[in-house]
Amino acid sequence: MIDFEYVRATDLASAVRAGAAASTRFVAGGTNLIDLMKLDVERPSHVVDINDLARRDPSLAAITELPGGGLRVGGLARMRDVAWDARVRERYPVVSQSLLLAASGQLRNMATIGGNVLQRTRCPYFRDTAMPCNKREPGSGCSAIHGINRTEAILGTSEQCIATYPGDLAVALVALGATVHVHSPSGQERTLPFASLHVAPGTHPDRETTLRPGELITAIDLPALSAARRSLYLKVRDRASYAFALASAAVAVEMDGRTIRNARVGLGGVATKPWRSQEAERLLAGKPATEATFHAAADAALAAARPHRDNAFKVTLAKRTLVRALTEVTA
Amino acid sequence: MHRLSDFRGSPVVLAFHGAQWDPARAEHIETYNRLIASLGGVAGTRLLQIGGTGPWRDLSFTDASLSLPVLAADLAIAERYGVGNDPAVFVIDSTGVVRWSQVGPISLANPTDVARAISVVAAPFVDARDEVEAPNEEPSTGWTRRDFVATALAAAFALALRPVEAHAERAAALAPPTHTARLVTLMVNGRELSLSLEPRVTLLDALREYAGLTGSKKGCDHGQCGSCTVHIDGRRELSCLTFAVMQEGRRITTIEGLATGDQLHPMQQAFITNDGFQCGYCTSGQVMSAVAVLDEPWGPTDDDVREAMSGNICRCGAYPGIVAAVQEVRRAQATNGGGNRQ
Numbered sequence: 248m249i250d251f252e253y254v255r256a257t258d259l260a261s262a263v264r265a266g267a268a269a270s271t272r273f274v275a276g277g278t279n280l281i282d283l284m285k286l287d288v289e290r291p292s293h294v295v296d297i298n299d300l301a302r303r304d305p306s307l308a309a310i311t312e313l314p315g316g317g318l319r320v321g322g323l324a325r326m327r328d329v330a331w332d333a334r335v336r337e338r339y340p341v342v343s344q345s346l347l348l349a350a351s352g353q354l355r356n357m358a359t360i361g362g363n364v365l366q367r368t369r370c371p372y373f374r375d376t377a378m379p380c381n382k383r384e385p386g387s388g389c390s391a392i393h394g395i396n397r398t399e400a401i402l403g404t405s406e407q408c409i410a411t412y413p414g415d416l417a418v419a420l421v422a423l424g425a426t427v428h429v430h431s432p433s434g435q436e437r438t439l440p441f442a443s444l445h446v447a448p449g450t451h452p453d454r455e456t457t458l459r460p461g462e463l464i465t466a467i468d469l470p471a472l473s474a475a476r477r478s479l480y481l482k483v484r485d486r487a488s489y490a491f492a493l494a495s496a497a498v499a500v501e502m503d504g505r506t507i508r509n510a511r512v513g514l515g516g517v518a519t520k521p522w523r524s525q526e527a528e529r530l531l532a533g534k535p536a537t538e539a540t541f542h543a544a545a546d547a548a549l550a551a552a553r554p555h556r557d558n559a560f561k562v563t564l565a566k567r568t569l570v571r572a573l574t575e576v577t578a
Numbered sequence: 579m580h581r582l583s584d585f586r587g588s589p590v591v592l593a594f595h596g597a598q599w600d601p602a603r604a605e606h607i608e609t610y611n612r613l614i615a616s617l618g619g620v621a622g623t624r625l626l627q628i629g630g631t632g633p634w635r636d637l638s639f640t641d642a643s644l645s646l647p648v649l650a651a652d653l654a655i656a657e658r659y660g661v662g663n664d665p666a667v668f669v670i671d672s673t674g675v676v677r678w679s680q681v682g683p684i685s686l687a688n689p690t691d692v693a694r695a696i697s698v699v700a701a702p703f704v705d706a707r708d709e710v711e712a713p714n715e716e717p718s719t720g721w722t723r724r725d726f727v728a729t730a731l732a733a734a735f736a737l738a739l740r741p742v743e744a745h746a747e748r749a750a751a752l753a754p755p756t757h758t759a760r761l762v763t764l765m766v767n768g769r770e771l772s773l774s775l776e777p778r779v780t781l782l783d784a785l786r787e788y789a790g791l792t793g794s795k796k797g798c799d800h801g802q803c804g805s806c807t808v809h810i811d812g813r814r815e816l817s818c819l820t821f822a823v824m825q826e827g828r829r830i831t832t833i834e835g836l837a838t839g840d841q842l843h844p845m846q847q848a849f850i851t852n853d854g855f856q857c858g859y860c861t862s863g864q865v866m867s868a869v870a871v872l873d874e875p876w877g878p879t880d881d882d883v884r885e886a887m888s889g890n891i892c893r894c895g896a897y898p899g900i901v902a903a904v905q906e907v908r909r910a911q912a913t914n915g916g917g918n919r920q
Contacts, residue, residue: 248778249778250758250776250777250778251758251777251778252758252777253777253821253823255824274821274824276819276820277819277820277821277824278801278816278819281780281819281821282800282801282819284778285799285800294777294821296824298824327813327874331875350889351801351804351888351889351890352814352867352870352871352874352887352888352889353801353804353807353814353815353816353867353889354801354816354819354889356813356814356815357815357816357819357820487884487885487888488884488885488888489888489889
């Protein structure tokens, strides 16, 4: 790991000012950044520690009620605290489950919500500095497209990059339509829909979010959404625990008897960014909760899939994952 | 005022320190006394005083007492031993041979660790009475008790020489400007450790390589195996995926801090009773994780334990024993209604 200058920020204004400098990274939990720094994939010259911001302003790590029934989750709240929060578990089971099915107990104690959603979209070649990677070194080429690509994405890919967005929480948040609060170096606060936070690789796979230099996620709002109470996260992995998703589904439904009034659908493990399928949602709305309905929705969700040599199985797996998630959530 | 040659025939400790350092600080005397106590009064040595001014001190030892004469401020001695601005400690045995030295900050954690470390490297020492009975015999075949005590005390002295937090600014001012190392104060197992660390040093490396606490293991070094698990403010975290400098002001517990004296933590005992390990490499991480798991809101089933412990990999496959150990402690806690931590 290259050496760097360490700065411990004590207030938000100085944190974002320091964070706006070139080659600077924020660190909170550190679980993704430090891993990548050890590999020389991330090589910041300055690292700004934002953990103390929550000492000055505890709301940055808190979970608070919003008028109208939503919840505000501080950007510095730890995955563990959000996962086990009674309000989150009752009103947003899909959020709690996505967190508890992610990472390990130790990592959930460390990683923050802001850092979790901003973890790097990555693949084995991104982590291997001996191999070309357009995300790590723009223009160097993609090793995965014609390489070993079993775990790569099938949705939202480009000719430059097929790396999978690995997170789970973000899949739940994009399905629910969460809102992101961002503090900018200019001192201004801005909000953006969660769906606008991440971008597909396109021709710039090195750019993964719409955040500008120095911008910091201060909170994420979970909306008041009646479907959210009837929601779940289903994750399929190579092993039973502590692994990335091969396919996952975040689903939330509002039912009227056996009819689906409306539904939210997110897919993980298969896309280059947290993936919401409004095609599937449209096919579920107003339909009876039957296997035929679920299959139609799953077919629609994966209609645009573009598998590569080793990951065609993900098309079938993702469909079955979604069908099972919808079956369970409407049961 | 004495000269170094005055002490030939007795072990001598030379301690060099920066101009800002006050050798008369009371906490140093406390450090020596704790060390002497931990040695069990091997030589009946007792610390009398530390005093005086000047850039360096020597300590000389007798069997019955310890006196601290002030040497003439002879910079030639510092030159002869190659000492610059860094603090340094040299132990010179009864025959004038340098037996132990430490230049720059050292990281041995406390007098007990110091004594233990030195007893490992020291040859069996010669009983001081033998010297009395055979005064002409060359004592270089082994260490005398006095040499041993002198060396142990010197190591403690080197410990005391490390700049404390109040001196951090001065220490930083002395450091070359291109160097990012800074004084990092960590609270580990209830003790304060001041270590000079670059920011890129992980907590795991700080514990193992700088503080001598090798109980926390480096398995994958990427947060995938759990063998580096420690408690930070009571929660299990991965010491390989956090920088030590980030942990100032937080309470760190390692496997070394789990037992109470010789009494094992119930989880340590349960791992032994239930055969929760084979090679033992992952065990300290498993135990630290298991202790913390019982403070997390998991359910009571074996499957809950497996899920909660999935961040700790065991290459030997001792999982059935690990699950049994965790469940045994859980049941005992439920019966006793007692807390997890001692």
